[in-house]
Amino acid sequence: LWKEATIVVLRKPGKDDYANPKSYRPIGLLSVFGKILEKMMIKRIRWHLLPRLNTRQYGFVPQRSTEDALYDLVQHIREGLKSKKINLVVSLDIEGAFDSAWWPAIKRRLAEEECPLNLRRIVSSYLENRKVCVRYADEEFCTATTKGCVQGSIGGPTFWNVLLDPLLDQISEGGVHCQAFADDIVLVFSGCSISKLEQQAVRVLNHVYEWGVSNKLKFAPHKTNAMVVTKKLKWDDPHIHMGSTEIKIVKEIKILGLLVDHKLNFNNHITEVCKKASNIYKPLARAAKIHWGLNSEIIRTIYVAVIEPIIMYASSVWAPATQKIMTQKQLNTVQRGFAQKICKSYRTVSLNAALVLAGLIPLDLRIQEAAQLFEAKRGKPQAILCGGKIERRVSFLKAPHPSGEAEVKFSSLEDMEPETVANHAMSVLRIFTDGSKMDQGVGAALTGWRDGKETLYKKFLLQSYCTVFQAELYALYQATKVALKAKEDSVIILSDSRSALEMLGRTEVFHPLAFAVRRNLTLLRKKGKIIRLFWVRAHVGVTGNERADYLAKEAVLKLKTRPNYDGCPLSYIKKNIRRETVVKWSARYKEAETASITKAFLPTVEHAHKILKKINLTPLLTQIFTGHGGFAGYLHRFKCKEDPGCVCDEGVEEDILHLLIDCPQHSRMRHDLHQQVTIDLGKGTLPALLEDKDNRAPFLKYCEKVLKAAIGRNRTR
Numbered sequence: 001l002w003k004e005a006t007i008v009v010l011r012k013p014g015k016d017d018y019a020n021p022k023s024y025r026p027i028g029l030l031s032v033f034g035k036i037l038e039k040m041m042i043k044r045i046r047w048h049l050l051p052r053l054n055t056r057q058y059g060f061v062p063q064r065s066t067e068d069a070l071y072d073l074v075q076h077i078r079e080g081l082k083s084k085k086i087n088l089v090v091s092l093d094i095e096g097a098f099d100s101a102w103w104p105a106i107k108r109r110l111a112e113e114e115c116p117l118n119l120r121r122i123v124s125s126y127l128e129n130r131k132v133c134v135r136y137a138d139e140e141f142c143t144a145t146t147k148g149c150v151q152g153s154i155g156g157p158t159f160w161n162v163l164l165d166p167l168l169d170q171i172s173e174g175g176v177h178c179q180a181f182a183d184d185i186v187l188v189f190s191g192c193s194i195s196k197l198e199q200q201a202v203r204v205l206n207h208v209y210e211w212g213v214s215n216k217l218k219f220a221p222h223k224t225n226a227m228v229v230t231k232k233l234k235w236d237d238p239h240i241h242m243g244s245t246e247i248k249i250v251k252e253i254k255i256l257g258l259l260v261d262h263k264l265n266f267n268n269h270i271t272e273v274c275k276k277a278s279n280i281y282k283p284l285a286r287a288a289k290i291h292w293g294l295n296s297e298i299i300r301t302i303y304v305a306v307i308e309p310i311i312m313y314a315s316s317v318w319a320p321a322t323q324k325i326m327t328q329k330q331l332n333t334v335q336r337g338f339a340q341k342i343c344k345s346y347r348t349v350s351l352n353a354a355l356v357l358a359g360l361i362p363l364d365l366r367i368q369e370a371a372q373l374f375e376a377k378r379g380k381p382q383a384i385l386c387g388g389k390i391e392r393r394v395s396f397l398k399a400p401h402p403s404g405e406a407e408v409k410f411s412s413l414e415d416m417e418p419e420t421v422a423n424h425a426m427s428v429l430r431i432f433t434d435g436s437k438m439d440q441g442v443g444a445a446l447t448g449w450r451d452g453k454e455t456l457y458k459k460f461l462l463q464s465y466c467t468v469f470q471a472e473l474y475a476l477y478q479a480t481k482v483a484l485k486a487k488e489d490s491v492i493i494l495s496d497s498r499s500a501l502e503m504l505g506r507t508e509v510f511h512p513l514a515f516a517v518r519r520n521l522t523l524l525r526k527k528g529k530i531i532r533l534f535w536v537r538a539h540v541g542v543t544g545n546e547r548a549d550y551l552a553k554e555a556v557l558k559l560k561t562r563p564n565y566d567g568c569p570l571s572y573i574k575k576n577i578r579r580e581t582v583v584k585w586s587a588r589y590k591e592a593e594t595a596s597i598t599k600a601f602l603p604t605v606e607h608a609h610k611i612l613k614k615i616n617l618t619p620l621l622t623q624i625f626t627g628h629g630g631f632a633g634y635l636h637r638f639k640c641k642e643d644p645g646c647v648c649d650e651g652v653e654e655d656i657l658h659l660l661i662d663c664p665q666h667s668r669m670r671h672d673l674h675q676q677v678t679i680d681l682g683k684g685t686l687p688a689l690l691e692d693k694d695n696r697a698p699f700l701k702y703c704e705k706v707l708k709a710a711i712g713r714n715r716t717r
Helices: 032-049 066-082 103-112 117-127 156-173 194-214 267-287 296-312 315-323 325-343 351-358 363-377 418-427 468-485 498-504 512-526 543-558 570-591 596-601 605-612 619-626 632-637 656-662 664-676 683-691 693-716
Strands: 004-011 024-029 086-092 131-136 139-144 177-181 184-191 225-229 252-255 258-261 410-412 429-438 441-450 453-462 490-495 530-535 649-653
Touching (some): 032 156, 066 177, 066 225, 066 315, 086 194, 156 177, 156 194, 225 252, 258 267, 267 315, 267 325, 296 325, 296 363, 315 325, 325 351, 325 363, 351 570, 351 605, 351 619, 363 570, 429 543, 441 468, 441 543, 453 468, 453 543, 468 490, 468 498, 468 512, 468 543, 498 512, 498 530, 512 530, 570 605, 596 619, 596 656, 596 683, 619 693, 656 664, 656 693, 664 693
Parallel strands (some): 004 131, 410 530, 429 490, 490 530
Antiparallel strands (some): 086 184, 086 225, 177 184, 252 258, 429 441, 441 453
């Protein structure tokens, strides 16, 4: 039962002939108990092997993604271009890679990498007597299997990486840039002449082909593509071959979902993703009308969860392309429709107004923002930190052996009997920790208690950009250091931060402070000390907790030393990048010739965000804020009405500002409004009326009454 896989066959999208078995992807459904065993086995194998494997393998490796692979690849090509070199990019294809993995080769590789004998024996046993069963159309067929990594298994990707690793090492040693994401392999040959690139490429590709034969893997030369990337205006395409098959030279290659072209302008990729997003918009537009259908929040969710990820995939690689006007127009075309649907506006509303009302950042700025954040995560220096460093995750290579991972649990004092709490209080060292963030800075503290009396305390200062969460974790870290030096064999640590305590229990999280706390807890247990963690509710009169809180605040106000901890949280960088994005957006909003009516009500992006989150934006309010609605002037523009004039004076165009401020038809309602608000109604006071919470409701009610009256008149005229 543990060794039997039930195969579910899925169609590969975009295939022409589904009569061909290779147009389907087999997914193996495995026993839960088998997967549990596999997970335990693979965690240990990975711990032994990952430090030894080639760093150019990005697939199924912790703390790495397809975007990392693409970013490094394109950066390498760009560096070659800066050096005025010709780059030959070759994308290799392995036919049925996972299905063809040869088990004896996997076992040999585990032995070569000095994987412990006990794990190799488990792997050998796990691979023996396996079978697969296919159920389809009320029929079942079962057969034994002697090769392949089941797609859907936990161990398959790891076994594949182990198998492929020697090839990556051999190619890298030959001075060729190579990288892989599982079975997707890319080679980059760089040189000053096409002829030398030809010779090097043919030599390496033949070696790759021979390596595949020796490991019973079939590279497909007819599916392998090559592309020349250079700044030279003229060059001859190289003639390269793998085995006896010539490799095609193409203008673009799709690598890990990104269409990389020979000019690195990514025009075709942007066109492709915009088309994909537009195809999603079309059915959505039919189901989301102004007065019925999908509501604004559902459309916003679809946009944020589906459209943005489609368009922004690998944005760090092609973000420079968003500086081009052509690219901005393509992105604007896609975004405008979604913004209009979210704010329930007419189709004629400008992008500038729709984005502000919908609260969507322009896509080109959003892409640049995502690229900046990605580079910050990878450790790129940030000017705002003045030489400081971003808090980065601890490398997965420093993780302890799976058998040595400390299980970190905490209890709540509120759930314990009073007698038990009292016994703990008198018999052991209790350390209370707390962190505090104030306008003046960030501090942390701990206080130790024995026999109901405070015996020690420590205060710590953190850099002003640190978060209170970091302060809580830092206090816990210092508490474990105190526990390591304490003479007591039993120590209790009490914190009022449940989130910090919960993070300590997540061994897959590599936050530097949490990692340091877990490491100290492991050392404490190795020393034979009993360590208990408790969560205590804050500000309920617990003496130790109140004392720790006081000390943390005192650290902020009185300590004049250098910060004890200065790791900058990514949230601070993200907040700063967002602030810069909003400044750019606001400048663009102000300078644009469109959205004049919207600017009369909401003069800046910041003002718009502040107001719109406090009101329910209805279709009526959208008509008011955009000037696109049931007004004679608007209807005349689009040939829906013969005369643009207002009923009060045919020589005056009827628009929202005239109706609200000047039109005598609404003088009675205007008089009633003046009795309710403290700000005079005028074109220059509209933002102030919206901003003041006491004036906002009566003003918006007045606006809706005026609009309804205008709609009623223009409907009958």
